[in-house]
Amino acid sequence: MKIKFMLNDRSQTWHTEPGESLLDLLRRHHVVSVKKGCDGSTCGVCTVLMNQKPVLACTVLAVRCAGEHIHTVEGLADEVEKISEAFGIEGADQCGFCNPGIALALYALKAEHPEADAAEIKQYLEGHLCRCSGYQSQVKAALRYLGEAS
Amino acid sequence: MIHIEQYHKVDSLEEAYRLLQKYETAVLLGGGAWIRTGSKPLEHVIDLKGLGLDTIIETKDSLSIGAMVSLRAMETHAGIRQLGGGFLSEALSQILGVAFRNTATVGGSIMGKFSFSDLLTPLLMLDVTLQFYDAGPMRLTTFLAQRGRLKDILQAITIEKKACRAMFKKVANTALDFSIVNVAVAIVEGRYRIAVGARPGTAILAESVMAWLDTVESPTEATWKEAGEKVVETIKLGTNQRAHESYRQQLVKTYVARGLKEVSGS
Ligand SMILES: Cc1cc2nc3c(=O)[nH]c(=O)nc-3n(C[C@H](O)[C@H](O)[C@H](O)COP(=O)(O)OP(=O)(O)OC[C@H]3O[C@@H](n4cnc5c(N)ncnc54)[C@H](O)[C@@H]3O)c2cc1C
Ligand code: FES
Numbered sequence: 001m002k003i004k005f006m007l008n009d010r011s012q013t014w015h016t017e018p019g020e021s022l023l024d025l026l027r028r029h030h031v032v033s034v035k036k037g038c039d040g041s042t043c044g045v046c047t048v049l050m051n052q053k054p055v056l057a058c059t060v061l062a063v064r065c066a067g068e069h070i071h072t073v074e075g076l077a078d079e080v081e082k083i084s085e086a087f088g089i090e091g092a093d094q095c096g097f098c099n100p101g102i103a104l105a106l107y108a109l110k111a112e113h114p115e116a117d118a119a120e121i122k123q124y125l126e127g128h129l130c131r132c133s134g135y136q137s138q139v140k141a142a143l144r145y146l147g148e149a150s
Numbered sequence: 151m152i153h154i155e156q157y158h159k160v161d162s163l164e165e166a167y168r169l170l171q172k173y174e175t176a177v178l179l180g181g182g183a184w185i186r187t188g189s190k191p192l193e194h195v196i197d198l199k200g201l202g203l204d205t206i207i208e209t210k211d212s213l214s215i216g217a218m219v220s221l222r223a224m225e226t227h228a229g230i231r232q233l234g235g236g237f238l239s240e241a242l243s244q245i246l247g248v249a250f251r252n253t254a255t256v257g258g259s260i261m262g263k264f265s266f267s268d269l270l271t272p273l274l275m276l277d278v279t280l281q282f283y284d285a286g287p288m289r290l291t292t293f294l295a296q297r298g299r300l301k302d303i304l305q306a307i308t309i310e311k312k313a314c315r316a317m318f319k320k321v322a323n324t325a326l327d328f329s330i331v332n333v334a335v336a337i338v339e340g341r342y343r344i345a346v347g348a349r350p351g352t353a354i355l356a357e358s359v360m361a362w363l364d365t366v367e368s369p370t371e372a373t374w375k376e377a378g379e380k381v382v383e384t385i386k387l388g389t390n391q392r393a394h395e396s397y398r399q400q401l402v403k404t405y406v407a408r409g410l411k412e413v414s415g416s
């Protein structure tokens with residue numbers, strides 16, 4: 001079956017199978033910033049924005065994206081640049097595997113709750129596993145990003 | 151990738167219900183987060199998206215939450231946040247991460263009757279009615295007590311607003327784990343409620359202990375402790391790979407007593 005949807009503000013019509021996840025669909029089309037980790041809803045590395053809200057691409061069926069707006073870090077370059085800068089300064093960026101997912105979560109957090117404090121950031125990032133950072137530096141980077149944005 | 155032989159995009163609830171009855175193996179698609187975890191091929195999947203089941207309607211006396219409302223939309227709704235001091239939002243916020251809760255739905259979470267559910271246990275603190283397409287209204291407690299699969303479409307749940315103080319406790323190894331056990335305690339219009347979930351069986355009310363507590367005239371710290379002990383005597387707790395029965399008993403005793411202390415303000 002074919003589905004038509006907006007990917008990073010451009011219309012796409014792609015073939016999919018009813019059981020295919022959005023994650024597999026995107027990666028088949030070389031949108032590889034969206035990582036495949038657990039493929040089971042528990043690591044957060046496959047996070048994308050669906051109508052500006054973070055969702056797990058491994059958990060959403062691709063058919064469900066017909067008519068919707070999907071954003072990945074490729075489509076939010078300016079804002080992601082600011083997040084990367086904050087990550088760099090705070091040392092939150094090590095192997096980088098978790099970063100696209102966390103960057104999109106922070107983008108959504110800024111829209112939802114720009115005054116979030118450290119505890120609220122930590123709670124919002126629950127579900128994003130990082131094997132390298134120990135999480136403290138990511139919370140600091142998030143505070144820096146939200147602080148600079150406001 | 152899960153294997154779906156036929157995906158049905160329908161235009162109405164009537165059509166969804168007709169297909170559900172027509173095909174013995176038909177499955178309704180809520181958020182799809184749980185369905186995805188299965189390994190068996192699915193013959194007929196009926197999508198409930200786009201049928202108007204994704205709104206929350208608040209009136210003076212009640213909240214009606216559509217079955218396709220996401221767990222996150224429920225958690226962040228101002229009316230839900232006000233119920234019983236926000237315990238329901240607090241419980242929902244402990245189910246995986248925000249991105250997951252933006253997909254998983256209220257309907258899928260109730261119809262799954264998941265034994266580990268962090269939604270069913272706190273919902274038992276409230277007067278909740280499920281609205282089914284064919285069966286009409288049904289109390290949550292009646293639904294939970296039923297055995298077997300109900301081949302119907304859950305359209306919405308209605309929560310009656312009542313004066314309530316409540317707490318919910320999830321015990322899990324990490325924030326992303328299933329509950330080892332969970333406990334909800336409330337005082338609703340002056341009467342006690344206690345529920346235990348992930349026993350590892352599905353959430354259940356400790357009705358005899360609730361009735362006993364209602365008869366105690368001046369409860370003290372000792373009453374809360376006794377209530378915790380009575381709960382583990384009357385509610386079946388068991389052993390599975392997450393915890394031993396005796397560990398669950400200790401947890402339930404402790405959190406029931408603490409919860410009663412907290413909600414009673416003593
Ligand atoms: C990895 C993982 C971890 C989880 N951890 C937790 C946790 O810690 N705590 C917790 O409480 N929950 C947890 N859950 C469960 C989760 O919160 C949801 O309850 C679950 O995903 C079902 O919601 P869904 O919308 O995805 O339902 P679906 O997967 O779409 O459906 C689940 C079932 O309900 C049926 N159904 C769906 N909607 C309706 C309807 N309107 N009417 C009739 N039948 C319907 C489906 O046919 C299916 O049988 C977890 C789930 C996963 C996948
Ligand atoms: S790959 Fe989607 S949550 Fe891990």
Ligand code: FES
Nearest residue numbers: 095096130131132
């Ligand atoms: S930086 Fe390596 S997983 Fe997060």
